[in-house]
Amino acid sequence: MEQGAYSITLKGNGYANNVTNAYIIHVIFFFAGVYLCSKIKFLKLEHRSPNTIAIKRIVYSRFFLIILFSLIIVWFGFGGIKVMLGGIDKAQFRTSLGPFGALMYLLVKSIVPTLLAYYACLVKNNNNGYYRLYLICIISSFLALGLGFKALSITIVLPAFFILKNKLNLLSMMKYIFISVGVLFSTAYIFKDENTDILGVLEFVFERATIIQGDVAWYVWNSTEKAIKNFELFKTLYPAIGESNFALLTGVTQSNYDVWVDYHFAQSLTRFVGYDNNALQYGFTVTGNVFSTAVFALGKQFFWIYSFFVGSVSAIVYKIFIELLNKKYYKLASVIASFMAFSVIGWINSGEIIKLFHISTIFYLIFSYLLLCFLEKRLTWNNELK
Numbered sequence: 001m002e003q004g005a006y007s008i009t010l011k012g013n014g015y016a017n018n019v020t021n022a023y024i025i026h027v028i029f030f031f032a033g034v035y036l037c038s039k040i041k042f043l044k045l046e047h048r049s050p051n052t053i054a055i056k057r058i059v060y061s062r063f064f065l066i067i068l069f070s071l072i073i074v075w076f077g078f079g080g081i082k083v084m085l086g087g088i089d090k091a092q093f094r095t096s097l098g099p100f101g102a103l104m105y106l107l108v109k110s111i112v113p114t115l116l117a118y119y120a121c122l123v124k125n126n127n128n129g130y131y132r133l134y135l136i137c138i139i140s141s142f143l144a145l146g147l148g149f150k151a152l153s154i155t156i157v158l159p160a161f162f163i164l165k166n167k168l169n170l171l172s173m174m175k176y177i178f179i180s181v182g183v184l185f186s187t188a189y190i191f192k193d194e195n196t197d198i199l200g201v202l203e204f205v206f207e208r209a210t211i212i213q214g215d216v217a218w219y220v221w222n223s224t225e226k227a228i229k230n231f232e233l234f235k236t237l238y239p240a241i242g243e244s245n246f247a248l249l250t251g252v253t254q255s256n257y258d259v260w261v262d263y264h265f266a267q268s269l270t271r272f273v274g275y276d277n278n279a280l281q282y283g284f285t286v287t288g289n290v291f292s293t294a295v296f297a298l299g300k301q302f303f304w305i306y307s308f309f310v311g312s313v314s315a316i317v318y319k320i321f322i323e324l325l326n327k328k329y330y331k332l333a334s335v336i337a338s339f340m341a342f343s344v345i346g347w348i349n350s351g352e353i354i355k356l357f358h359i360s361t362i363f364y365l366i367f368s369y370l371l372l373c374f375l376e377k378r379l380t381w382n383n384e385l386k
Contacts, residue, residue, distance in 0.1 A: 007215035008207065009286050010273060019221040022300070023214075026291050029304040033311025043320050045327040060132045062375075063119050067136050070107050071143040078104055080146020102360075108147060108156060109342050110364035111371065112140050117159035117334035118372055124164060125328070133160065155345070159337035166325055212287055219273050220292045225299065231272055233296045236265040240354040257281065265293075265352045293351035310348065313356075317344055331372040335365055 001007065001014030075081045078100060116137060123129045137160060141153040220228070239246045246263070247253045254260050257277055261267040266285040271277075273286055294306035317340055324333040339361070346355045355361065 001211065001215055001218040005211050007211055007218075009212055009215050010219055014215070014218055017218070017222045019218050022221055022303070023217065023291060025304050026294060026307040029307040030311035030314075033308040033313075034315040035311075037312045037315035038319060041319070041323075042316055043323045045323055045329065060129060063115060064132075064136060064139075066115060067112060067139050067143070070112055071139055071146075074104065074107060074143050074146040078146070080148075083148045084145060104147065105360070106364065106367070108144055108152065110338065110368050112143060113156050113159045113341060114334050114338045114368040114372065115375075116140060116157060117163050117337040118330060118375075120160040120163035121325075121330040121334060125330070155341055158341035158345070159334065162321070162337040162340060163325065163333065166322060213289065216269065216273060216286050216288050217291045220288075220295050221300070223272075227272075228296060228299060231268065231296045232262060233265075233293065235263050236268060236352070237354055238263050240358045242359040245359070265354070266350065269351070287349075288351040290348045290351045293353065314344055314348070331369060331376065334372060335368050338368060339365060 002016045002020055004013050004015060006013050075084070116133075119133055119136065123133050137157040140156050144152040144156045238250065241249065250263070252259050252263060257280075261271055261277070261280060266288070267280050269288045269292065270280055270285045275284065275286070290310050291303075291307070294303035294310070297303070297306045317336065321333060321336040321340060324330075324336060342364075343355045343361055347353055
């Protein structure tokens with residue numbers, strides 16, 4: 001943006017405002033938090049022997065059927081196939097789900113990714129069944145496309161990736177980046193307009209990965225100190241208790257949309273950069289990130305403290321995950337892997353801190369763990385597995 005790039009989001013060209021230097025400071029303090037907290041042992045567990053579950057055909061079949069059934073629910077039960085075929089707009093489809101949206105998100109943000117992570121634990125422990133795992137991951141990516149979220153087709157398999165590649169190296173990173181770019185290009189091509197050619201899709205993917213990731217941060221940094229202070233970040237923590245509880249506590253509902261937006265980070269940020277309620281009610285929100293939140297939280301002078309905090313939290317969660325995985329607490333490791341993919345990375349990408357402790361997040365964690373407990377008991381005690 002500082003080089004004069006045109007932003008589709010902001011509908012204008014950028015110019016130099018020193019945000020690059022500020023972002024470098026943000027990254028430095030983020031990784032300083034990661035480095036320092038990675039040296040501290042936050043959890044020490046006894047090594048345990050998990051219930052032995054051999055990767056036999058019946059185990060694979062059960063996981064496959066659960067994922068396939070989830071795909072059928074999303075595509076045909078909720079009508080996700082219409083999104084894939086272009087019969088309905090993505091944003092319109094999501095807003096039309098109503099109360100069933102909770103079940104949809106439970107599937108794609110909790111049940112499926114956690115099951116993938118757990119199956120990855122079994123595969124890794126038995127050193128067998130990798131290709132079957134890859135097949136299930138592909139089906140899961142198609143499941144995610146039913147919601148129209150292009151990046152979700154990658155995020156949904158991230159927990160399994162964390163399990164298999166918990167010690168990253170350059171080659172593993174390059175492979176994952178290459179696959180991710182390919183998936184993003186493919187999904188962008190699927191959801192493209194009729195008049196858009198392949199070059200147009202490539203341009204969109206490039207802009208999505210570069211300009212659109214930083215244009216809102218550029219705008220926030222370019223704003224006056226007064227405008228930044230007027231963004232009431234603390235208010236956006238209230239909806240962490242859930243929309244129904246939030247409405248009961250505050251009396252604020254979407255019928256009073258102007259006030260309601262003030263309490264919701266994504267919508268409030270979208271309005272901050274210049275969009276009106278018509279765009280917001282259609283389901284449109286801009287892409288923020290944790291740098292924007294850091295500026296809102298502590299201003300242009302002390303934003304780096306928040307950056308350090310973000311890096312520290314990320315490192316602590318990752319250290320806990322590694323300890324659980326190494327000591328073979330596979331159910332908990334799978335749940336935390338899903339939490340990292342959807343909540344921690346989601347927080348970093350969007351800047352919305354309540355992703356870490358929203359009531360739905362807590363429910364997803366508890367539900368996923370109980371589901372794995374039930375599944376492990378069934379698989380362990382099944383005579384065909386002994």
